[in-house]
Amino acid sequence: MNKLSPQSEVRCLNCLKRFTVSPKAETAVCPHCNTKYRISWPTPNQAKVRGLA
Amino acid sequence: MRRRLTLQKMLVIDPEKCTGCRLCETACSIHNEKTCEPERARIHITKWENEGIYIPIVCQQCDIPICETVCPMHAVKRDPETHAVIIDSELCVGCRLCVQFCPFGGVGVDDKTKRIIKCDLCNGEPVCVEFCQPEALQYINATTLNMRKRRAAAEKFSEHLKKMLRANY
Amino acid sequence: MVIKMVWNREILYINLSTGKISSRTVPKIIRTRYLGGRGVNMYMLFNHLTPKTDPLSPDNVLLVGAGLLAGIPCLGSGRCDIGAKSPLTGAVGDSNIGGFFAPELRFAGFDHIVITGKTSKPVYLLIKNRDIQIKDASHIWGQDTFETQKIIRQDEDDENIKSLVIGAAGENLVKFANVRTGMKNSAGRTGMGCVMGSKNLKAIAVRGTTTLEFTHPDELLEYCKQMNTMITSTRWAKAQSRWGTMIIYSNTNTTGLIRTKNFQLNQLEEGQDLEPENIDKYSIGTSGCYGCAVHCRHRYVLKEGPYAPLYGEGPEYTSLGAFGTMVNCNKMETILVANHLVNKYGVDTLETGGLIAWAMELYEKGIINDKATDGLKLEWGNEEAVYEMIRKITYREGFGNILADGFKAAITKIGSESKYYAIQIKGMSNLHSDERPTPSFALGIATSTRGADHLRSRPAIDMYGLPEELLEEVYGGHVASDYNSYDGKDRMVWWQELLYAVTDSIGVCKFQTVFCAVHAPQWKEFSNLINLTTGLNFSKNQLMEIGERIYTIERLFNSREGFSRKDDNLPERYFKEPTTLGLSAARNKKISMEKFNKMLDGYYKLHSWDSNGVPTRESLKKLDLDHEPSNLV
Ligand code: SF4
Numbered sequence: 005m006n007k008l009s010p011q012s013e014v015r016c017l018n019c020l021k022r023f024t025v026s027p028k029a030e031t032a033v034c035p036h037c038n039t040k041y042r043i044s045w046p047t048p049n050q051a052k053v054r055g056l057a
Numbered sequence: 058m059r060r061r062l063t064l065q066k067m068l069v070i071d072p073e074k075c076t077g078c079r080l081c082e083t084a085c086s087i088h089n090e091k092t093c094e095p096e097r098a099r100i101h102i103t104k105w106e107n108e109g110i111y112i113p114i115v116c117q118q119c120d121i122p123i124c125e126t127v128c129p130m131h132a133v134k135r136d137p138e139t140h141a142v143i144i145d146s147e148l149c150v151g152c153r154l155c156v157q158f159c160p161f162g163g164v165g166v167d168d169k170t171k172r173i174i175k176c177d178l179c180n181g182e183p184v185c186v187e188f189c190q191p192e193a194l195q196y197i198n199a200t201t202l203n204m205r206k207r208r209a210a211a212e213k214f215s216e217h218l219k220k221m222l223r224a225n226y
Numbered sequence: 227m228v229i230k231m232v233w234n235r236e237i238l239y240i241n242l243s244t245g246k247i248s249s250r251t252v253p254k255i256i257r258t259r260y261l262g263g264r265g266v267n268m269y270m271l272f273n274h275l276t277p278k279t280d281p282l283s284p285d286n287v288l289l290v291g292a293g294l295l296a297g298i299p300c301l302g303s304g305r306c307d308i309g310a311k312s313p314l315t316g317a318v319g320d321s322n323i324g325g326f327f328a329p330e331l332r333f334a335g336f337d338h339i340v341i342t343g344k345t346s347k348p349v350y351l352l353i354k355n356r357d358i359q360i361k362d363a364s365h366i367w368g369q370d371t372f373e374t375q376k377i378i379r380q381d382e383d384d385e386n387i388k389s390l391v392i393g394a395a396g397e398n399l400v401k402f403a404n405v406r407t408g409m410k411n412s413a414g415r416t417g418m419g420c421v422m423g424s425k426n427l428k429a430i431a432v433r434g435t436t437t438l439e440f441t442h443p444d445e446l447l448e449y450c451k452q453m454n455t456m457i458t459s460t461r462w463a464k465a466q467s468r469w470g471t472m473i474i475y476s477n478t479n480t481t482g483l484i485r486t487k488n489f490q491l492n493q494l495e496e497g498q499d500l501e502p503e504n505i506d507k508y509s510i511g512t513s514g515c516y517g518c519a520v521h522c523r524h525r526y527v528l529k530e531g532p533y534a535p536l537y538g539e540g541p542e543y544t545s546l547g548a549f550g551t552m553v554n555c556n557k558m559e560t561i562l563v564a565n566h567l568v569n570k571y572g573v574d575t576l577e578t579g580g581l582i583a584w585a586m587e588l589y590e591k592g593i594i595n596d597k598a599t600d601g602l603k604l605e606w607g608n609e610e611a612v613y614e615m616i617r618k619i620t621y622r623e624g625f626g627n628i629l630a631d632g633f634k635a636a637i638t639k640i641g642s643e644s645k646y647y648a649i650q651i652k653g654m655s656n657l658h659s660d661e662r663p664t665p666s667f668a669l670g671i672a673t674s675t676r677g678a679d680h681l682r683s684r685p686a687i688d689m690y691g692l693p694e695e696l697l698e699e700v701y702g703g704h705v706a707s708d709y710n711s712y713d714g715k716d717r718m719v720w721w722q723e724l725l726y727a728v729t730d731s732i733g734v735c736k737f738q739t740v741f742c743a744v745h746a747p748q749w750k751e752f753s754n755l756i757n758l759t760t761g762l763n764f765s766k767n768q769l770m771e772i773g774e775r776i777y778t779i780e781r782l783f784n785s786r787e788g789f790s791r792k793d794d795n796l797p798e799r800y801f802k803e804p805t806t807l808g809l810s811a812a813r814n815k816k817i818s819m820e821k822f823n824k825m826l827d828g829y830y831k832l833h834s835w836d837s838n839g840v841p842t843r844e845s846l847k848k849l850d851l852d853h854e855p856s857n858l859v
């Protein structure tokens with residue numbers, strides 16, 4: 005598998021730690037604090053938090 | 058003065074991506090005139106501000122340049138390296154026929170020097186392209202352009218197909 | 227060394243009462259002390275006005291100033307600063323505007339315009355290089371801000387004219403009327419459009435074709451390219467390029483940092499339609515200001531509904547709050563329509579939304595009733611009432627006339643009971659941000675020289691939980707990483723105030739500085755840009771000193787008008803009502819009065835002001851401010 009670009013990381017708004025989001029994912033769960041987010045993609049390899057899932 | 062049939066890069070404009078920031082104009086004027094005078098740039102952004110339409114206007118480096126055809130002094134030449142259409146200022150008498158006849162607004166008169174100015178593709182590294190973040194200006198080779206156009210057309214076509222298929226069910 | 231550009235740009239003085247026009251170059255001492263833009267404006271504001279000047283009298287001065295770097299191809303260098311004594315607050319009036327006006331003014335040969343007096347009939351100012359005319363504006367008086375610009379271009383048969391204009395709100399002396407240029411750009415805050423209206427000045431139109439020279443053009447071009455890459459490679463700028471400043475909403479509403487229903491909640495729970503991604507279905511592309519590689523606004527089209535067809539630009543994050551969360555409307559279309567209306571009328575989006583939200587809470591609490599509102603149901607989420615109030619404020623009709631004078635006057639008219647609900651500082655509405663969980667933001671809105679405002683200091687990177695070693699490196703002292711903490715946040719705010727004072731004076735966009743990322747441009751990059759552009763050399767410390775000088779002269783202006791520590795306060799509710807929604811770091815938070823006051827003490831010390839927030843003799847001496855007013859320009 006390709007190494008994920010660092011841009012597909014997001015910062016968890018709850019614990020402020022970064023975590024990696026898999027490409028094109030629409031949701032993601034912070035592995036540190038379990039907060040679940042909806043994700044959107046400003047560019048094909050950059051993820052951002054859209055809201056809570 | 059036809060083009061050689063090699064892979065030739067060309068300056069391609071996509072007005073839909075232009076954000077109207079005028080970075081290209083500014084960078085062009087600093088590069089060519091060493092001053093900031095968008096007025097004297099070789100590229101211009103034409104805007105219909107109240108409707109939100111921005112169109113970059115620059116010489117198309119035509120295959121059969123109209124400017125060359127109308128120039129009575131044979132001052133219009135082609136750069137052998139970049140294939141840019143250039144005006145030999147030694148020969149140019151400033152009659153402005155090229156300005157009048159170019160259908161793209163590609164040639165202009167420098168109000169300060171009263172000389173003819175036009176894009177020379179910056180010796181193959183167009184500065185405007187380097188400054189255009191949204192890629193409304195690109196310097197790509199002709200085959201890439203053709204390929205992209207085909208791909209875009211194919212995508213539109215497949216969208217249509219999908220819609221038609223959905224409509225059938 | 228050649229210092230070209232610095233020497234040949236002029237200050238243009240216009241007296242509208244006498245018609246006298248004169249100009250002079252900006253002296254070097256002013257450049258080295260105040261740079262340009264906001265810095266020079268604030269110097270002139272202090273110097274040209276006598277204490278207690280009526281903001282709407284001909285004696286008030288309208289200051290227009292291009293930033294020192296206006297025209298360079300990076301960092302959104304199109305910024306222009308507009309100053310006057312604020313009719314809204316009575317304090318420093320100052321508002322920064324992007325777009326294309328500042329470079330055009332500079333191309334015409336001028337960096338500053340100083341307008342005093344008042345004409346008996348509506349006029350506009352037309353500047354074509356050195357040809358300056360005061361022209362009759364009776365045919366554009368009454369036109370909206372879009373049409374006004376169009377008509378001027380048609381009249382002069384020149385598509386490249388750039389204008390600063392006012393709309394109906396400015397004409398009607400709405401205290402928070404703004405000054406606008408292009409389809410979107412607004413100098414929104416502190417009522418600069420009201421001052422312009424009071425002078426009967428409908429527009430300032432400019433067209434310039436003179437030469438703007440730089441000291442090191444080739445190096446500058448190369449460095450600008452680097453700056454653009456530096457900024458566009460940040461995550462923040464990439465997201466902003468895509469969806470504009472609305473992206474802040476994703477973070478703040480998710481966390482619980484958005485005031486909703488005026489100040490009752492800190493999150494819009496059914497707020498999915500306001501997510502920035504939803505602009506895509508209305509967008510025909512993005513749009514940038516002069517010299518901007520980020521292009522943070524959309525060009526949008528509304529094709530359906532009672533307001534269609536409509537073309538607009540934006541909306542900003544601010545409008546999502548003003549006509550969304552604060553008034554409890556949760557539809558993107560409401561935002562798009564309201565954004566268009568305030569732009570058309572030329573009235574500040576934030577102040578308008580803040581006042582309407584306040585009125586809605588008063589209506590809910592029974593402090594005002596249908597009779598007071600002319601029968602308008604000011605209920606939460608009633609978008610038609612929002613549109614109608616925007617119109618009534620602009621035209622000063624009925625209840626709109628009460629709100630049109632801003633919080634201070636409206637509280638007096640409606641009654642003291644209403645004061646508790648007003649989320650304002652020094653008479654100006656706060657953004658829709660809820661600062662109870664973030665002491666750094668809270669301090670910033672309290673100390674801002676122009677009243678409740680996020681753009682004087684907002685240390686947005688406080689939200690990132692950055693390592694303390696990194697924060698120490700940036701801020702030059704200890705700052706806690708936790709955004710709930712008060713520790714070191716005085717330093718953070720102080721430092722940001724200085725940086726943004728300089729940012730507004732060189733005329734680049736704040737979004738292309740540390741506002742968005744810790745490694746984005748700041749002192750060092752500013753210093754390099756100034757050097758390559760003008761040949762002037764400033765160290766980081768010298769630039770910080772200039773920032774301190776600018777902030778201090780604003781403070782001096784306010785002190786002279788009677789402002790002091792008592793005015794650097796938060797609305798009572800910040801101390802009394804804890805937040806109730808959001809993620810754990812935002813939930814159940816309020817500001818501690820004791821810690822806030824300690825933070826304020828620390829903040830004054832960093833500025834070298836006394837415990838009442840007044841600059842001390844020594845601090846003034848150090849900043850060469852001990853002989854003000856010095857009347858140099
Ligand atoms: S740099 Fe690109 S986006 Fe900006 S005006 Fe030029 S063509 Fe348009």
Ligand code: SF4
Nearest residue numbers: 116117119124159163
């Ligand atoms: S100047 Fe005009 S006619 Fe001549 S090559 Fe360029 S686009 Fe063609």
Ligand SMILES: [Zn+2]
Nearest residue numbers: 016019034037
């Ligand atoms: Zn987490």
